[in-house]
Amino acid sequence: MEKSYCPIDTFINAVKGKRKGTIILHLSQGHKRYTELVRLLTDISERMLSKQLKNWRKMD
Numbered sequence: 001m002e003k004s005y006c007p008i009d010t011f012i013n014a015v016k017g018k019r020k021g022t023i024i025l026h027l028s029q030g031h032k033r034y035t036e037l038v039r040l041l042t043d044i045s046e047r048m049l050s051k052q053l054k055n056w057r058k059m060d
Contacts, residue, residue, distance in 0.1 A: 019044050032060055 019041065026032060026040050034053075038046055 010035070019048065020056065023052055023056075 011023070022041060022044075023037070025038060036047075037049060037053075041049060044052075
């Protein structure tokens with residue numbers, strides 16, 4: 001049996017993670033450099049931000 005494609009499942013897999021929603025919100029407002037994101041997201045460590053961005057990029 002083939003696995004069906006569901007865009008909602010793809011979206012949920014893309015945004016699961018503690019801070020991905022906030023990261024997506026800032027990126028949807030226009031291109032941001034890494035340092036801009038660090039300044040905007042003061043309650044997330046640089047290590048975690050980097051990890052979330054790398055995981056998100058792997059999904060592309």
